[in-house]
Amino acid sequence: MLQTRSKGDWFKITIPPEWEDRTLDELLRMHWKAGKKLIHQMRMEKTILINGGLPNWNLPLKKGDSLELRLFQEEDFGIIPTYFDIEVLYEDQHLLVVNKPAGMDTHPNFAQEKDTLANAVAFYLQAKGEFRKIQHIHRLDRDTTGAVLFAKHALAGSILDRMLEERKIKRxxxxxxxxxxxxxxxxxxxxxxxxxxxxxxxxxxxxxxxxxxxxxxxxxxxxxxxxxxxxxxxxxxxxxxxxxxxxxxxxxxxxxxxxxxxxxxxxxxxAGKLAFTHPFTAEEIVCYAPFIDEPPIFPEIDIFQI
Structure with missing residues (x-):
């Protein structure tokens, strides 16, 4: 598990031994496999620091260095926050997992749509004072229920997208x-x-x-x-x-x-279970989504046994 802490907009990671001798560029491109466009943007906007200063992207990292990422600045949601009572299965500063009900799309298909799970997640975050441009990492059909993963910032979204492509997120x-x-x-x-x-x-x-x-x-x-x-x-x-x-x-x-x-x-x-390794803390995250149909359509089964 990585040593991390947050302060304001910034997220700090203490460089572990296994990251030593990698350059910052290699860490983002090869370990996290973040998108090239996003890496370029972070580099140009100076939202990555090493030990409080601008980094040399081609020098090896050292064990104990402080990697600082500006991840938590306020952003426009990009969709209309709309109240709906949602069940959050897991949440931290980087991502959240929500138990989607039946009869609801995962995300809007046009700008003014406001009755989707993404709209409900935006309202949930707005009510907590978190203004984030959320991104769904995968979708469920309108009438399929269960766990859906959202990223709270662009770097989390880029990394989780690649993890899904590489089947490192188990559904x-x-x-x-x-x-x-x-x-x-x-x-x-x-x-x-x-x-x-x-x-x-x-x-x-x-x-x-x-x-x-x-x-x-x-x-x-x-x-x-x-x-x-x-x-x-x-x-x-x-x-x-x-x-x-x-x-x-x-x-x-x-x-x-x-x-x-x-x-x-x-x-x-x-979608009863979602499991993956957290990209920023290296924790194993396992989420179980209880059945939410009323009346129930599935037979009684222990969801924690799947």
Whole structure:
């Protein structure tokens, strides 16, 4: 775990032994893998200091040096803060994780939209006096519930984006699939592309992008002719779990877009767990998202066991 502290707009990290002999440029580009444009901006705006002074970006860092980053200056939200009672699963100065309800988009699709999770997060931060241009790191479908990760500043957003691309942010989903799935676990490896006959639907297509879903059966519900499955994604295609289970003949319950029966008010898909290494403290962060449907659509299950 890194030694860190904050003072005003500045975040300070004591250089650990494992960072010694790296240059500042190497730390940002190779360790954090921050974007080139952002690194250039921080360099030009002098928002990075070493031991209180402007750094030589090409000199090796030394154990015990103080790396100072100006990360917490006030910014315009870029969206309209809108009150909605949200459940925060984890929060610190750099990021937060929120339990998204059904019937809500993750972020606005046009400037004046104000009923999304991002609008609600902006209001939550505004009420605390934190003015941050928040960034969602991944999305959930409108009627999918569960954990969504947001960055509070540009450097956190850049690093977390790359972590997601490199599958260093682990997302675990629970889904209710129609029918009885006999195998205890499996891998669905089918490419996914757009359905040219429908504006939002996706489909399995040989010309699509690679898509891999790992699943294991958690519970068979013979009386309801359903199977509760736990899924982890190796890729993050739009509607991936929904498309994949429909393709193997087990559409998600309530998922009318992909052939599910109208036995539930929405597709039975919940992002129950989010796990990653914190980019600035090196802590292992694990968030569990409780079910929030009323009435419940999932069977009773200990969410902390996924």
């Amino acid at each position: 675990t989903y629970l889904a209710l699939a129609e029918g009885i799935i006999r195998q205890k676990k499996g891998v669905i490896n089918k490419p996914i592309g757009r359905d040219r006959h429908h504006p939002t639907r996706r489909r399995v297509a040989s010309t699509g992008q690679p898509a891999v879903t790992n699943f294991k059966v958690r519970q068979v519900l013979p009386d309801r002719r359903m199977t509760l499955v736990e899924c982890q994604l190796e890729t993050g295609r739009t509607h991936q779990i929904r498309v994949h289970f429909s393709a193997i003949g087990h559409p998600l319950a309530g998922d009318q877009l992909y052939g599910g029966e109208t036995i539930l008010p929405r597709q039975a898909l919940h």
